[in-house]
Amino acid sequence: MGFDSSTLPDVSGLVVGILGGTGDQGRGLAIRLAQAGQRILIGSRVAERAAAAAAEIAELAGGSVEGGSNADVSARSDLVIIAVPFAGHADTLRELVEPLRGKIVIDCVNPLGFGKQGPYPLEVEEGSAAEQAAAILPESRVTAAFHHVSAELLANLEVAEMDLDVLVLGEDREAVAQVQALAGRIKGIRGVHAGRLRNAGQVEALTANLIVINKRYGVHAGIRITDL
Incomplete structure (x- = not known):
């Protein structure tokens, strides 16, 4: 059985909140999803x-883009993308246990360190940022996605x-199927x-390896799964 996008649900009418939407990754995802017609809410502390970020994104990409506090955006969204720096990941989520209850949470945080020898993955007690999110948000539907998408390419609408x-x-x-469908909106x-x-x-x-590839070859590398 190969990949068949027609089996995925229709998520076009769902509201997508992006916590960390004022940062590069969150902003890039907001631009592309707004361009696709998704209603977007940008969250920040x-x-x-x-x-301000929502107004800028709406002007650039069109569509419905609004901004608000993290708690407000979490409460008003159907799916919530977590795109905050790993240093503030746990603290941010601990403040949002109630508004994220029952929500689909999409964690795209990459716990990385940077040293003289380049980027490297940080050890996370729970095993990963996504598993940390699941531990903090036991009553949310936690998924992991969007780790390897170039923020620079997302934000550049000259890239068709x-x-x-x-x-x-x-x-x-x-x-998972809803998140797959959301990704396919881009x-x-x-x-x-x-x-x-x-x-x-x-x-x-794996994001650490992609950063090295980008630097070595001057590209914005991504991942393609073959024979699918």
């Missing part, structure tokens, strides 16, 4: 920053479409089911 697959992991197959991207959250650590860590 400072609501005014989120509102992306050329990569997004690996989606999670315990809840229905939630031109050129397929959302590929890649296993359970226990495998998220290796997916997050």
